[in-house]
Amino acid sequence: MSDLSAFRQPVVQAARPELRAVAGISQNKLRIKELSFYYDRTRALKDLTFDIPERRITAIIGPSGCGKSTLLRVFNRMYDLVPRARAQGSVLFEGEDIVTTRRLLELRQRIGMVFQRPSPFPMSIRDNVAFAPRLLGWGSARVKEAVARSLQAAALWDEVKDRLGDSATSLSGGQLQRLSIARCLAVNPEVILMDEPCSALDPIATLKIEDLMVELARDYTIVIVTHNMQQAARVSDNTAFMLMNQAERCGELIEFAPTHELFNQPRDRRTEDYITGRFG
Amino acid sequence: MPARNVWRRATSSLARGAVYGLTAVALIPLGLVLWHTVVNGLPAATHVDFFVNVERPVGIPGAGVAHAIVGSAIMVGIASAVAVPLGVVSGVNLVEFGGGLARAVRLAADVLVGAPSIAIGLFAYVLFVAPFHHFSGMAGALALAILMLPVVIRTTEGAVALIPAGLRESGLALGLPRWRVALQLVLPAAAPGVITGALLAMARAAGETAPLLFTGFGNRFWTVDPTQPMSALPLIVFHDALTPYPSLQQQAWGAALVLVAAMLVINLASRWVVRRQQRFAGQL
Numbered sequence: 001m002s003d004l005s006a007f008r009q010p011v012v013q014a015a016r017p018e019l020r021a022v023a024g025i026s027q028n029k030l031r032i033k034e035l036s037f038y039y040d041r042t043r044a045l046k047d048l049t050f051d052i053p054e055r056r057i058t059a060i061i062g063p064s065g066c067g068k069s070t071l072l073r074v075f076n077r078m079y080d081l082v083p084r085a086r087a088q089g090s091v092l093f094e095g096e097d098i099v100t101t102r103r104l105l106e107l108r109q110r111i112g113m114v115f116q117r118p119s120p121f122p123m124s125i126r127d128n129v130a131f132a133p134r135l136l137g138w139g140s141a142r143v144k145e146a147v148a149r150s151l152q153a154a155a156l157w158d159e160v161k162d163r164l165g166d167s168a169t170s171l172s173g174g175q176l177q178r179l180s181i182a183r184c185l186a187v188n189p190e191v192i193l194m195d196e197p198c199s200a201l202d203p204i205a206t207l208k209i210e211d212l213m214v215e216l217a218r219d220y221t222i223v224i225v226t227h228n229m230q231q232a233a234r235v236s237d238n239t240a241f242m243l244m245n246q247a248e249r250c251g252e253l254i255e256f257a258p259t260h261e262l263f264n265q266p267r268d269r270r271t272e273d274y275i276t277g278r279f280g
Numbered sequence: 281m282p283a284r285n286v287w288r289r290a291t292s293s294l295a296r297g298a299v300y301g302l303t304a305v306a307l308i309p310l311g312l313v314l315w316h317t318v319v320n321g322l323p324a325a326t327h328v329d330f331f332v333n334v335e336r337p338v339g340i341p342g343a344g345v346a347h348a349i350v351g352s353a354i355m356v357g358i359a360s361a362v363a364v365p366l367g368v369v370s371g372v373n374l375v376e377f378g379g380g381l382a383r384a385v386r387l388a389a390d391v392l393v394g395a396p397s398i399a400i401g402l403f404a405y406v407l408f409v410a411p412f413h414h415f416s417g418m419a420g421a422l423a424l425a426i427l428m429l430p431v432v433i434r435t436t437e438g439a440v441a442l443i444p445a446g447l448r449e450s451g452l453a454l455g456l457p458r459w460r461v462a463l464q465l466v467l468p469a470a471a472p473g474v475i476t477g478a479l480l481a482m483a484r485a486a487g488e489t490a491p492l493l494f495t496g497f498g499n500r501f502w503t504v505d506p507t508q509p510m511s512a513l514p515l516i517v518f519h520d521a522l523t524p525y526p527s528l529q530q531q532a533w534g535a536a537l538v539l540v541a542a543m544l545v546i547n548l549a550s551r552w553v554v555r556r557q558q559r560f561a562g563q564l
Contacts, residue, residue, distance in 0.1 A: 076453060109455030119446035122469045132454040135464065180450070187454055 029054040029191060029221040030075060035089035035099075037070055039082065043250040044070050047089070050240060050256040052191075057213055057222045059236035059259065061229055063274070066242040067251025068225040072193050075223065076111040077104055093191075109136075112184035116196040118176035120168035125160050128168045128179055129186050136187065146186045154182035155212050174205025178212065185216075192216065194224040198231065210235045229275055233263050241271045314540070321537025324530045335500045335516075338525045345535050347502045351417060351510040355496055356486045358421035358506060363428035364478045368467070371436025371474075376448075376462040386437075389430035400426050401491035409495055417503075417510030420496025424485040431484065435477025439470040472557040479550040483543050489514035513539045 028051040037045035045067045052058045060068045070079070075098060079085045091098040093111070101107055121128045129150050133143045147164070151157040156178040160171070171179060177197055184192060194213070198206040213222055213235050226232050232239050240256040255262060255271045266272040324330055333344030370389075374382045392400075404423030409415055443466050451461035467474065492498075497509040498519060513535045520532035 078449065078453060081449070081452070105455045105457060107455070108453055113449075113453040115446060115450060115453075117446055119444065119450040121447065121450070121465060131451075131465070132456060135456055135460055183450070183454065 027054045028052065029093070030098075030223075031090075031092040033090045033092070035071075035074065035087060035091060037067070037074060037079070037087045038085065040084040043248065045074075046245060046248065046250045046252050048251075048253045050253060052221065052223060053238065054221050055217055055219065056237040057217050057224060057235050059232035059239045060223065060225045060242060061227075061232050061239060061274075062242035062251075062254075063244070064227070065251075066244045068242055069195055070251065071242070072113075072195055072223065072225050074098070075191070075193055076108050076113050077101075078113065080104070109187045110189055111191040111193060112187065112189035113193040113195065114177070114180045114184055114197050116199055118173070118180045118200075120171070120176055120179065123168065124165045125168050125171070125179065126164035129182050132183065132187050150182040150185040153185050153216065154178045155208065155215070156182055172205070174201050174208060177201060177205070177209060181209075181212065181216075185220075189220065191221045191223065194222065196225055196227060199227065206231070229263075233259060239263070241266075241268075241274065243270055243274070317533065317537050317540050320530070320533035321535075324534025325537050330531075330534055334502050335531075338523075338527060343527070343531060345511075345513065345516050345531065345538070347499065348511040348513045348516045348535060349538065350502075350504060351496065351499070352486055352512040352514075354504060354506060355417055355421040355424055355492070355510060355512060356482055358418065359424035359428055359485050360478070360482050362422065362425040363432055363481065367429050367432025367481075368436045368474055368478070369463075371433045372440055372462050372467055374433070374437045375440040376458065376466065385433070389433045392426070392430035393434065396490075397427055397488050398490040398493075401493055401495055404491060405494045414507075415495065415497035415509040417496050417506035417508060420492045420510060420512065421506065423491035423495045424488060427488060427491055428481040428485050431481040432478055435480070436470070436474050439473025439477065440466060442473065443469050472554040475553045475557075476550040479546050479553075483546045486542060486546075487514060487539060489518050493518075513542075 030052040032051065033049050035045060035048040036043060048071065060071060062068050073079045074087050074091060075093075077098065079087065087099045089099065093107070096103075098107060098111075121131055123131070126147055129147045130143050133146045138146065148157065151160065156175060159175060160166075163170075168176070168179060177200075180197075181192070198209050201209065210231065213224065216222060217237075224232075224236065236259045238256065239259045239262045241254045241262065242251050243254045244250065245252045255266060255268045257267070262271065263275055266275065272278075327344075329342045330344045331349070332346050333342055334347040335345070336343040370385055374386060401423050404419055404426060408419035408422050412419075447469060448461060448466055451465040452458065456465075492512050492515055496512055496515065498515040499509045499511045503510060516535040517532045517539070520528040520535070523529065
């Protein structure tokens with residue numbers, strides 16, 4: 001890739017220019033401040049500080065092992081499942097510090113997550129979406145409304161509306177991932193975390209999910225971890241580039257900027273090396 | 281080249297012959313047991329009397345084992361009602377929450393699985409019979425429950441551990457509490473394995489004699505009252521087979537046949553449950 005302009009060309013005409021025009025209006029939804037993370041005594045993240053704006057798509061990119069997924073799992077405290085894992089610093093979410101909050105269940109409802117591999121619940125399509133609302137004690141009318149609304153918002157409704165009672169495992173990979181998104185939307189989150197949501201999908205299913213993300217960003221704040229730089233360039237408004245600090249063996253934030261800036265005029269030499277494929 | 285092919289074919293058929301032959305040898309004892317049980321048990325078990333009447337003194341026709349069938353059903357039923365919920369919850373706990381207590385439970389379950397059933401009977405005698413100065417169906421049921429418990433715990437643990445972590449994470453990421461995810465998401469996903477384990481534990485309990493010898497004790501009369509001594513099919517086999525009277529020995533064979541048939545039904549039921557669940561859940 002010696003000719004950089006060939007690579008940069010599609011980046012400039014990235015998605016959603018209409019939103020870029022009003023980029024200044026967005027509030028910060030998550031404010032990450034001097035965040036460090038430890039698995040037992042091993043440091044995995046070091047002193048991350050940046051803000052994730054509301055109703056925008058923020059991409060986190062970087063090579064394997066740089067701590068992208070770890071960072072994402074701090075935002076909804078999924079790391080609590082790992083024994084002896086702990087975070088230091090703060091992540092402010094609507095004024096509340098995620099790192100120290102005790103209202104874990106509420107936090108996870110408000111900050112939903114879509115995983116790399118969809119895990120359909122062993123039940124019908126309808127019950128997959130209705131599962132959490134029912135356990136939260138919503139009435140049947142409200143649950144029904146949530147199922148329809150979520151499946152529509154996840155662009156799955158037209159494909160499944162006539163077979164809501166079928167087993168979820170009858171869906172294709174791309175449909176399953178949209179079902180995961182619908183499931184997450186059902187509990188009315190504000191932020192949606194996506195951990196490599198397209199890595200197991202074919203290009204057509206990937207495009208569908210990307211369109212959906214852009215659509216969802218009207219109402220939700222989306223944070224996506226991806227290996228795929230073109231994907232980050234296509235869908236995201238802002239991009240965080242992370243890298244493993246070789247001396248300390250822990251992930252660092254190298255650069256955080258509006259996506260078109262980061263891809264076109266990277267400020268850091270390491271960012272440029274990575275996005276142009278010269279990264280060793 | 282052809283010579284080598286001949287050699288290969290010969291080796292292959294030799295190996296295949298050995299495999300089939302050894303399989304047949306392994307099946308011989310099973311076949312003999314079934315054959316003898318059916319041939320000797322059918323004469324007794326083809327009478328309606330056998331299923332509706334209770335024991336009668338030697339020489340008086342029309343004897344049956346209805347009281348033992350009902351006794352077995354009641355004792356196994358109570359035992360399952362105690363052991364299955366307790367065992368399933370413990371098994372889920374072992375996987376989902378772990379910790380030091382879980383390690384202790386796992387060790388205890390492993391020791392208990394290997395414990396001789398007569399020892400469990402003795403234990404139940406000390407705990408549930410001696411204090412009341414009275415044999416009872418309830419004591420028999422509790423002895424069987426102790427026997428079933430470790431089996432249910434370990435099979436549940438095995439089934440739940442096979443559920444991919446992604447399912448658990450997906451549930452937790454929706455803001456659901458851990459115990460609800462464990463019991464209402466992970467456990468149903470593991471249901472086929474859990475149900476199979478419970479049914480096999482029931483089958484094992486239904487066939488046990490030793491724990492019932494000095495707990496349920498046996499009873500020649502009809503009773504459905506678990507505070508009274510109660511008969512069971514294995515006890516009938518045990519008592520009647522030791523008598524010198526051909527008529528009673530036949531009763532023993534008949535009872536054995538009913539037991540074997542019940543095992544078959546339970547096994548088929550567990551297979552049916554697994555297949556039905558899998559059709560709906562698909563591959564996780």
